[in-house]
Amino acid sequence: MTSPPVRRHSPAVYRRRRLAVVVVLLLIVGGAVALAVWQPWRGWGGGDPAGAAPTAAPRDTPRATPTGTASAGVPTPTLSAPTPSAPASPKPSSPSPGPSPSSIAVCSPGEVTVTAKTDKGSYGGGEKPQLTISVVNESDAPCVMNVGTATQSFIIESGSDTWWRSTDCQSDSSDQVVQLDPGKEVATVTPLVWDRTRSSVDTCGKDRQKALPGYYTLTVSIGGVDSEAAQFRLR
Template identity: 55%
Template sequence: MSTRPVRRHSPAVYRRRRLAVLLLVVLVIGAAVALALWRPWEGSAAAAPSPSSSGTAASPDASPSASAGASAGAPATPSGTPSAAASPSPSASTMPVCSSGDVTVSAVTDRDSYSAGAEPQLSIRMENGGDTACAINVGTAAQSFTISSGTDVWWRSTDCQTEPSDQIVQLDPGQTVSSVEPLVWDRTRSSVSTCDDDRPRALAGYYNLVVSVGGIDSEPTQFRLR
């Protein structure tokens, strides 16, 4: 039985085979690096809108009326000033000024009778009974609270007022607004010369509250101190 001699390839053939394997390894590594940098699986996820953003934009609950109600309910100015339901309006300056023929101003107390030591809380209510919107100054510079007993004036909110301000608001037909916060009377007699001093205490009896806003006066509201 005869044997054939094994044929050996030339060194050039081996070099070509090693070069081909090396090129294949380089291609595999290059593809892996490209995938790591490109991250095509993240591209599709980034292009899709998130559920939270799309839900907010298309939410049927975010109605215009809800937004308007929120803005309409914002407070106007501190204690004693009518609520911002009659909110400042850029067009208020071009509107007719509210008059006593259209707007009714009422003096409001939180109780009809106060036990010894209880301090009355005073508020303002305004109602536009006219057919058109009008502008009125509800700032602290244009309002006053006056408490009297008979002809004797006991207390004025303007006696010791500091930094009065103006605020022009629009009052629509049929609209009623009230004070944001009540003004508290400490049951003492006021005067411009005793703002920082001890003042006489009010005696038990009947008192009347009159308020004024934007030049419109209220009718007296009676209450009792015990």
């Protein structure tokens, strides 16, 4: 028994079948892509997955104020780096204040030695002696003394004859109270110059007798204390 002959389809039928296969493949691929994008499973479980995108903050949420006063009126602390303080400059030490002159006793005559001095022991013709006073406190404690010109006196004598006194023609005088420390000498700064003439209160500003060559003595007094006589020579 012979089989019936096989019926062949036309080329158009084969084209329609291939087109249907292509359409089915496109639908499958498109569905897979849509599932990947849509991800319907994200809403399952009641919570946000770990990879969820952050939501934007509402516009009415207050923002922190960096410095000054916050929007609610509460002051906010201002953070700042501490400023290193500069090292304190060392202050020079001042000596301890000693007793004030008002609390120191006045020098008594027995505590003070007064010395009359001349700048030379012998003077040639025309040389004028320069006279000074030296004061030393011989006690063990400081004392105060008025050494101003108001308490000074210079007297020059030749034997028993008084030739010159500094107070005869003194135009002005002043007081000067100083502290005498134990054992320290205080001397007049500017010497008093004798012009080698005889003085008197009646001859001030007038021509006076010139001193003759010979030996003379100088005696001084200051603050009520007298000195020993210092001898010098005029030639």
